Amino acid sequence: MRQKASLWIERLARLGYAAKGIVYGIVGVLALQAALGTGGKTTDTQGALTTIVTQPFGKFLLSLVAIGLLSYALWRFVEALKDPENKGTDVKGLASRAGSAVSGLIYAGLALSAVKIVLGSRSAGSGNSTADSTARLMAQPFGQWLVGTVGAFILGMGLYHFYKAYSAKFRKDLKLSQMSNTQETWAVRLGRFGLAARGVVLGITGIFLIQAARQSNPQEARGLSGALDALAQQPYGPLLLGIVALGLIAYGTYMGVQARFRRIVTG
16 A cells, blocks of 8 residues: 555656646746747746636646646645655755745645636736735735745745756756666756756846845735846846746756656655
C-alpha cells in the first residue's frame, strides 16, 4: 500500500510540473506577442487561465490544468510536511520547507481560480489583484512592515533564482542517466534561461512591494503582469520584454522537463 501511495504522489508531482509549465508557457507566449506587436498582452498566471478557457474545448482543457495545479500544490505540501528530501529542521531546511508550503498555498489558490472560471463564477486577470492583496495586508497591525518584509522575501527569491541559474545545481534534481547528451544540454540551457527570467520578474515584483510599503500605497504593488509592463516601459522595452518572455517560455518548457525527468523522492 505504501508503494502505491508513493507512486501516486510521484504521479501527482509530475502532473503538477506539467500544468505549471503550461501556465508559464502561455504567459511567455502572450508577452512575446506583445513585444513583437503581433497581439498578445502582458498578463499573469491567472490571465493565462482565462486564455486557456477561451480556446476550443477550453473548459475541458482548463479543468485538466486545474487538476494539475492542485496536484502541484499537494506535492509542495508533501515536501513541506513529510520532508522527503531530508531538508532537515535547521534554519536553512525550515526556510526551504516553508517556501514549499507557501508555494503550495499559491498554487492551490490558482487551482481554485481555474475551477471558478470553469464554473463561470469569475473572470481571472481583471483588476490589480496584487494591489488588493497588498491593501488587505497593509490594513493589518504593522501592515507596512509586513508588506516590506514580503517584498524583501520575494526580491530575495529573485536573487536566489539567479544563483540557481548561474550554478546550475538544479541538474542534481534530474535523472541525468535517463537523458541523452543533447537532452541534458538543452535541459540545462532551458533551466538557466528560464530561472534567470523568473528571477527578473520576481525581483521587480519584490521592489514594487517594497516601494508600496515605503509609500504606504498599495497601488504601487504589482504582480507578474505589472513586472512585465514595467519592462515594456523601459528604454528598449520591447527588446527587454521579448527576452524575458522567451525566458518564461523556456521556464515553462523546463517545467515539462521536470515533469518527465525530475528525481522525485516521496519518502
